[in-house]
Amino acid sequence: MRRISLLLMAILMLIVTAGGSPVTTSTDLWQSTRVTDPKQHQLTGTGGYPYRAKSDYVLRELDLRPGDVVVDIGAGDGFWAERMAKFVGKKGTVYASEVEQRKVNRMKERFGDLPQVKPYLCPTDGTGLAENSCELAFLSKTYHHLDADGRVDYLRHLRQVVRPTGRLCVIERYANIDSQRSSHATALSQLVKQAEEAGWIAVRYELMTGMYHYIAIFVQKDLFGPESAR
Ligand SMILES: C[S@@+](CC[C@H](N)C(=O)[O-])C[C@H]1O[C@@H](n2cnc3c(N)ncnc32)[C@H](O)[C@@H]1O
Numbered sequence: 001m002r003r004i005s006l007l008l009m010a011i012l013m014l015i016v017t018a019g020g021s022p023v024t025t026s027t028d029l030w031q032s033t034r035v036t037d038p039k040q041h042q043l044t045g046t047g048g049y050p051y052r053a054k055s056d057y058v059l060r061e062l063d064l065r066p067g068d069v070v071v072d073i074g075a076g077d078g079f080w081a082e083r084m085a086k087f088v089g090k091k092g093t094v095y096a097s098e099v100e101q102r103k104v105n106r107m108k109e110r111f112g113d114l115p116q117v118k119p120y121l122c123p124t125d126g127t128g129l130a131e132n133s134c135e136l137a138f139l140s141k142t143y144h145h146l147d148a149d150g151r152v153d154y155l156r157h158l159r160q161v162v163r164p165t166g167r168l169c170v171i172e173r174y175a176n177i178d179s180q181r182s183s184h185a186t187a188l189s190q191l192v193k194q195a196e197e198a199g200w201i202a203v204r205y206e207l208m209t210g211m212y213h214y215i216a217i218f219v220q221k222d223l224f225g226p227e228s229a230r
Pocket of ligand 1 (some may be wrong): 049073074075076079081097098099100104110122123124125126139141142145146147218
């Protein structure tokens, strides 16, 4: 009985609080897109990879689990592969694909004590991985390196490599913001159009404040059943 009264009191307090003052939402779970400072989106990050400062945020978005298999396409120095390795654990795999042998060799040296990271030399027009072998295909600042005429085909290939419930994540510099750097960037609209053409559906895309880079996450179109007729 006492428990029930306490519960009722707690519910009542929640109702009163919500009615009397604005409901606050944890910024951990939800962030307002309202522009409160005209300068809030201006570039604050420095260097070629400013988004690396947001790696915790990116990894939270990816929500990797032990045992997951990921392909990090254009892994470079292995910055992301190393971080992802902690989440997928020893039972998971991070294929760190690179087109430059020198970078593959360096990653092999660097990740000797992380056997779940597997650096390898990949072709330029695909991952070289088997069908349905990965939960996530991840391209951080690599998309603009892909052959401009072959991007839709590349994304179609990734749909084969990624399992039906898997995801595609792309981090890119937002071309339309910074025209001076547009050769090392991709317009978000262009990426979404090409991904949709290849059979991916965007579930979230977000500009990373102060970075001029966005993160875009897609799932396979096949996950969606037909809409019920109205
Ligand atoms: C700008 S770096 C990004 C490194 C890393 N992903 C990051 O965000 O920190 C792009 C990398 O993609 C690699 N690359 C270029 N074309 C590629 C392709 N077709 N497949 C895989 N990697 C590619 C380059 O060798 C380079 O290491």
